[in-house]
Amino acid sequence: MASTEIARHLQVGDRRVALDPEGYLIELSDWSPAVASALAAEEGRVLTPEHWEVIEVIRDFYSRYEASPAMRPLVKAVGLALGPEKGRSLHLMKLFPDSPAKAAARLAGLPKPANCL
Amino acid sequence: MAISSPSTGDLLVILRHPPHGSSWLREGLDAALVAAAFGQSVSLLFQGDGVLALAKGQQTGPLGQKGTAATLDMLSMYDIDSLHVEETALERFGLEAKQLQLPARIADGDSISHLLAGHRLVLTF
């Protein structure tokens, strides 16, 4: 869930973006592609076109349903938007190792998925 | 959209409260989503005042409170498509099945007790 406790700030260009203790944006409206790249850089990731298209899918999911998806619905949404080849957990695990639903939500500037441990 | 409504599964969540007045409906939907996220087969029964959760055209509350309409639309992304609605409650509110936000199977007479019997776990909200 969205947290309101500011733990630290991330410098993106000349802006300071507030993050919660788990590294999610406090203000969802702070998000921009530059913020996503900066969040990814913190994790030692470079965002490729394959990352960006998933970020777009998950942002679309959020705008439609007002919630970040857990893993299963994320896989389903990616499959519906990008085709069955990409709508597989293996593909998402490769892009966002460990926990794709959480990592993708963070980079997309969305709250941490609620239904996902 | 096809109405796929098996009367068996792992979990039946019974939703008996209308949107906005309390958090019961939201909590029931959350329980269903968590179970589905972990691969359980989940059915929903909208009963009593809970059938109003399926009314079309819901919006945020007067103070901007989030409604549950978006969450209902999200159910299919969690593969929750076994939806059932109590017929007598629909009639009580003058609603017809075709006016609902989502396709749901009409539950009448004994079919509610069959639903309860057909699920390993039943939770009421």
Added chain:
Amino acid sequence: MILHILNRPPSSSLAYRDALAAMAGNDRLLLIEDGVMGALTSQVRHFQEIEGRLFALREDLSARGLEGQCDASVLVVDVDGFVSLTEEADKTVSWF
């Protein structure tokens, strides 16, 4: 057999109506907490259709001073009886 558990009285809550609508022919209903008010002779008509399958928790009746007004058709059980009912049931469903 499912054990249904109701903790609201029929005098002020319609939870009993949803419970009855969901009961199969061999299911049982146990009244607890404020639900035991439904076991009074003046109220028990709401549960006519399940006569013989209606139970009430003794501790909740006596706490409210209502044990003497409990209808003779209601099967009164103590907490141990509650446990036995639960054990005999495939599952329990709560109504509130």
